Structure formats: C-alpha cells, structure tokens
Amino acid sequence: MTEQTTLDVDVRTEFGKGFARRLRAAGKIPAVLYGHGTEPVHVALPGHETALIVRHANAVIELKIEGKAQLALVKDVQKDPVRQIIEHIDLIVVKAGEKITVDVPVVVEGESFAGTIVNQDATSLSLEVEATHIPENVVVNVEGLEDGTHITAGQVELPKGATLVTDAETLVIGITTPAAPVEDEAEAGTEAPAEEAAAE
Incomplete structure (x- = not known):
C-alpha cells in the first residue's frame, strides 16, 4: 500500500x-x-x-x-x-473510504521458459480502489511460462478490494521465442563470388 x-x-x-x-x-x-x-x-x-x-x-x-x-x-x-x-x-x-480510479504499475517477476522472452505490453492497469488503500503495484509472475502464453488484464491477480477498470481483454504479457538468425543465406552470399572467381 x-x-x-x-x-x-x-x-x-x-x-x-x-x-x-x-x-x-x-x-x-x-x-x-x-x-x-x-x-x-x-x-x-x-x-x-x-x-x-x-x-x-x-x-x-x-x-x-x-x-x-x-x-x-x-x-x-x-x-x-x-x-x-x-x-x-x-x-x-x-x-477516507472513497473509491477512486488510479493507474497502478505492473511489476513482472520470475523467468519464463528457457529460450523465451517476456514482452510487456501494458506497464500499468487502471484500478478502482479505496483512496487510502492504493496498492504500490500489481505483480505478474511469469516463472516457467512457455512460448505462446498470453496474460490479459482480466487474468492478473488484483490486491484485495481492488476492481479492474482496464478492459479485461487488454494484453499485459506475451511470451515468445525469438526467431533464429538466418545465417545460411548470408554465408552463401559471401561464398558465391569466390566460387565464380575460381571458375574464371
């Protein structure tokens, strides 16, 4: 708080x-x-x-x-x-006791599955809370989550007494696997001139 x-x-x-x-x-x-x-x-x-x-x-x-x-x-x-x-x-x-709407920061904890990266689409969520009980943040745990996992605002665990104002379908976290670099084509491109030179 x-x-x-x-x-x-x-x-x-x-x-x-x-x-x-x-x-x-x-x-x-x-x-x-x-x-x-x-x-x-x-x-x-x-x-x-x-x-x-x-x-x-x-x-x-x-x-x-x-x-x-x-x-x-x-x-x-x-x-x-x-x-x-x-x-x-x-x-x-x-x-005191009044409900107000505030933007609360989203904090990501944990590490997703090896080789994946965590994309955070939303850095804060709008919540309706008591004016004297505003949470410092909301926590999203990504420990072990695999490629293709999505966490929406509606899936985030909120502090007691808080109500979600942000659209529940808003994407907060997406887990992806980075594309492997295309090395074969690059190598083929550098080798081609050498082969042509040898043929001449």
Whole structure:
C-alpha cells in the first residue's frame, strides 16, 4: 500500500512565474489542491519531503492547511525537462473510504521458459480502489511460462478490494521465442563470388 505522510503546507496568495521561482529558491514547491466541488486552494509544499513522496506512484498525503487536515492524492507532477526540478504539483481532494480510479504499475517477476522472452505490453492497469488503500503495484509472475502464453488484464491477480477498470481483454504479457538468425543465406552470399572467381 502507498504510504501516507503528513505535511504542513502554506496557503499561497501570490501567483506567477516570478513568485514560483522565488518559492522554489526557498526550498518549496508550488501546488494546487482541487476536487469534490471545492474551490482550488493554492499551496506551497516543503520541497525535500515532497520530492521523496512523489517518487512513489499514487502517493496520498495528509495536508495540514491552516490547522485543518485534508487528504490529497498526487495527480500530476510537472518537472523541468532539463534539470528535472519539480516545478508544480496537482493534488486531488480525497476522502477516507472513497473509491477512486488510479493507474497502478505492473511489476513482472520470475523467468519464463528457457529460450523465451517476456514482452510487456501494458506497464500499468487502471484500478478502482479505496483512496487510502492504493496498492504500490500489481505483480505478474511469469516463472516457467512457455512460448505462446498470453496474460490479459482480466487474468492478473488484483490486491484485495481492488476492481479492474482496464478492459479485461487488454494484453499485459506475451511470451515468445525469438526467431533464429538466418545465417545460411548470408554465408552463401559471401561464398558465391569466390566460387565464380575460381571458375574464371
């Protein structure tokens, strides 16, 4: 399950790129919290703690805003493409016990039958889960699976309480045997000129 962390945050009343730059220089990250029909709340998150939290998919944070606690799901993290500095975060209001739809990473474990390769077509599955019980990932075990085996989303074992939203027929894993390299033709091609030269 995703870990839940509590952060003390500041409400922002200033906006714009210049203010955002000053905020980041002070070690904070600008963010906006919205959802459940509430007015968007612009906040500043503590930089270091937030950076550690958002490394995990679907992180849920308990925000302390002016003394009041509010659960929030990290929806989107915008980074500078070059420096990879977090520039802005979108947060969604969630409530304990509420069901939400999230994309959960697929992790492949085990080794397929000797000589085969594992093709992973889907890197994540959409699941409906409780906001405070979001799984970090779903695991697909390919140990010993042979050529031609397919695993669809509907065949993946889901964590307790999770419901599959992705189409059940979506291909997640395919096991194949790589085609053997065609060496005979290549060798014949290199030998032909030598034979012709000998005939001359």
